[in-house]
Amino acid sequence: MAILTINAGSSSVKFTLFPSDADTPRASGIVERIGLEGTRLKARRAGGEAVETPVPGADVDRAVEVILEALGHPQHGVIAGVGEIEAVGHRVVHGGERLTRPVVLDGAAKAYLESIVPLAPLHNPHHLRGIAACERHIPHAVQVAVFDTAFHASLPRHAFLYGIPLRFHAEDGVRRYGFHGISHKYVAGEAARFLGRPAEGLRLVTCHLGNGCSVTAVRGGRSLDTSMGFTPLEGLLMGTRSGDIDPAAVLYLMERHGFSPAAMNDLLNRRSGLLALAGVGSNDVRDILAAARNGSNQAELAVEMFCYRIRKTIGAYAAALGGLDAVVFTAGIGENAPEIRRRALADLGFLGILLDEALNESPAEGPRAVHAASSRVAVLVIPTNEELEIARETRQALAEQRRP
Numbered sequence: 001m002a003i004l005t006i007n008a009g010s011s012s013v014k015f016t017l018f019p020s021d022a023d024t025p026r027a028s029g030i031v032e033r034i035g036l037e038g039t040r041l042k043a044r045r046a047g048g049e050a051v052e053t054p055v056p057g058a059d060v061d062r063a064v065e066v067i068l069e070a071l072g073h074p075q076h077g078v079i080a081g082v083g084e085i086e087a088v089g090h091r092v093v094h095g096g097e098r099l100t101r102p103v104v105l106d107g108a109a110k111a112y113l114e115s116i117v118p119l120a121p122l123h124n125p126h127h128l129r130g131i132a133a134c135e136r137h138i139p140h141a142v143q144v145a146v147f148d149t150a151f152h153a154s155l156p157r158h159a160f161l162y163g164i165p166l167r168f169h170a171e172d173g174v175r176r177y178g179f180h181g182i183s184h185k186y187v188a189g190e191a192a193r194f195l196g197r198p199a200e201g202l203r204l205v206t207c208h209l210g211n212g213c214s215v216t217a218v219r220g221g222r223s224l225d226t227s228m229g230f231t232p233l234e235g236l237l238m239g240t241r242s243g244d245i246d247p248a249a250v251l252y253l254m255e256r257h258g259f260s261p262a263a264m265n266d267l268l269n270r271r272s273g274l275l276a277l278a279g280v281g282s283n284d285v286r287d288i289l290a291a292a293r294n295g296s297n298q299a300e301l302a303v304e305m306f307c308y309r310i311r312k313t314i315g316a317y318a319a320a321l322g323g324l325d326a327v328v329f330t331a332g333i334g335e336n337a338p339e340i341r342r343r344a345l346a347d348l349g350f351l352g353i354l355l356d357e358a359l360n361e362s363p364a365e366g367p368r369a370v371h372a373a374s375s376r377v378a379v380l381v382i383p384t385n386e387e388l389e390i391a392r393e394t395r396q397a398l399a400e401q402r403r404p
């Protein structure tokens, strides 16, 4: 039997198929460019080549259908039929305040997800479409939702409340939710395993640096604080997002330029961050680092701003945790950009963090330590694997459901 993970977004549906009892995927892929010209399925069997198939005009429902056709294909497929899929694990960005662990999607859970669409208007509607499509095409399978916010449900009130009247939390749900939780949870677990220490008592700062960036303070395997807030806009500087900015500056700009809320939202989420600051017409850190190396002062400043925010958040979270055992880097930038790791940790020797330059620069893959032998704090690079975390949590939800 198998578990299928589905990540349905605005223009793509990603999938991975795992055996029900093992962590090595049998196939994975994506239907991309949904709603655009050139919609296509890219799928790969374990150990095989990626195969591309055009699926013109496919919507999310059709995308799920072609994924299932590919998985069950008589020659190239990996399962005899959809009957082999016993559960689907859906990545869902927002679980609100109520869905704080993986849930089997019954009517009540789906109704609650509908009710919190205003909290995640860019994500949850697509997830709901993915869920509906899987219910239609794999009706016998148990549908499970795994939330990006759930790992941060352990934040104490003093960390998740904002300094505004409490009724805006009670009545409007305005609070820090935190995101990237599936990734932070996965790498925190893998870090404990790598260090050969029980999660209990372990104090970690996990840095997920991809297109979106967030840092989480993890103690005893639980999230204690995290840099993203009510939405994924807060905190670090990101590819196209501003991260922290004084809300008064936002109001000032709106008044001065007559920006609508939608225009301001677009500016902060899509036209700010590294894209706006580096001046290289790209938000890809590879391009920005190359420009900085080639003498662009503007790109250099953007890199320094990016690293500085990571560094000061690590310092803040060392204080929140009352000490530090390891800093973990993950996601596209965290795993692949040694210069960003080096600059983010520069001058943190006073916290006991010392990099080994050669280890840090080494192009090794897989979980690895990059700190100096004399470093009190471990520095780890741990490739994230959100699909595996979703599959594991789906497996758990399934086992719990079946328990008498």
Ligand code: ADP
Pocket: 209, 210, 211, 212, 239, 283, 284, 285, 286, 331, 332, 333, 336, 337
């Ligand atoms: P997402 O958040 O969309 O899952 P990823 O985790 O894949 O994104 O990260 C994507 C980002 O990783 C790219 O925008 C790019 O800036 C960065 N990246 C990938 N490879 C490298 C590299 N070798 N050096 C620097 N940055 C990289």
